Amino acid sequence: MSPMTIDEFRAGFVEEPGYLDHPRISPIGEFALAEQRAHCDLLSRARFGSLGALEEQDGRVRTAVAELLRFRPDQVVFQPSTSQALMHVMFGLTGTVAASPDEFPAIGYAMTRAAQALGVLTPHTIVAEHERITPAVVKAQLDSSVMAVVVSLVDYRTGYLVDLEGIRQVIGDRLLIVDAIQGAGIVDAPWELADVIASGGHKWLRAGQGTGFLALSDRAREHLTPVWSGWLAHGRPELLHEVVEPAADAGAFRVGYADAAAQARLAGAVEAVLDVGVPAIRDAILERTARLIEVADEEGIEVVSPREDAERAGIVSLAPHPEFTSALAAALHNHGVSATVRDGRVRLGAHVSTGDDTIEQFRAALREFASLATPRRT
Secondary structure (H helix, E strand, C coil): CCCCCHHHHHCCCCCCCCECECCCCCCCCHHHHHHHHHHHHHHHHCCCCCCHHHHHHHHHHHHHHHHHHCCCHHHEEECCCHHHHHHHHHHHCCEEEEECCCCCHHHHHHHHHHHHHHCCEEEEECCCECCECCHHHHHHHCCCCEEEEEEECECCCCCEECCHHHHHHHHCCCEEEEECCCCCCCCCCCHHHCCEEEEECCCCCCCCCCCEEEEECHHHHHHCCCCCCCCCCCCCCCCCCCCCCCCCCHHHHCCCCCCHHHHHHHHHHHHHHHHHCHHHHHHHHHHHHHHHHHHHHHCCCCECCCCCHHHECCEEEECCCHHHHHHHHHHHHHCCCECEEECCEEEEECCCCCCHHHHHHHHHHHHHHHHHCCCCCC
16 A cells, blocks of 8 residues: 555645634544544444553553654553643653643643642753754753753744753663653654653644543653553553552553543554655645745744744744734734734644645735734745
């Protein structure tokens, strides 16, 4: 069977023109929808012998995610969200953990709650420079007590793509924990350098909400204590009345049965990504992203996202003059352009399915805005 082409992959998505809010949530495509329909049908009919297919989805999704990350299936466990995956990680760590307070709150909350509840994790603050966590920044702010470093693969505010190789070099043998939600599926990162990878599937993987994963290197599994570990975490569900030790692999971080339909959605979405290839998806998204930046430049609106391909993924962040942020948001709304407005900025993101009609809606919105305000020029 021939690999899927990028055009065939693109044809699997049918979102309405004007949708540029992929960094928030990306509309699911046929690859995930087909799985949802099939599992709803299976559950509604409950044909004799059919329910075993539900339990097969755990192995299927772990196999798909493992191939995406170049990990082993036993190093992957399904999670319903990045936030829950990070809670597992932080509650399982003992020692000093370094992270920037400007990371997405899922990181800070997990660290703080773990520190408050168990008293064995100590947060260590890394201050970003120009909203970037670089190897130099990390190196300058570590001390000997730090045993783990947490970074986002892609900054949720600016779209900056972190230098994982550089960070691995400067942190040495400390654990490297990566929140990958803004890059999984569109960035072919050096995943093997990370000890922990946590991600949801509802953004760039387009698998819908309630999907995600946690991947652990063997070294990370040795360091992490499975605090929140349920009756399925030892891999022997037949032991109903005996509390046994968690599994020695990532399965130790299971609690109960996951939503099999959600597992199937994530598996279907990841399998499609693997079929077409992350590099092809990335190239298509970078081309669409460049178009958005070009339009913003033409209308004199400041772009605070990186412009070099090596430093960006799919996010475009606009920074109009503070007094004109509401006017820009209104112009986008008037032209049916979906985006996220937060902290005086407008965050956008294109995917492979973002058509020229959406680009033109975006252009029309910026022109309307430009006619009503005098934004700060780059």
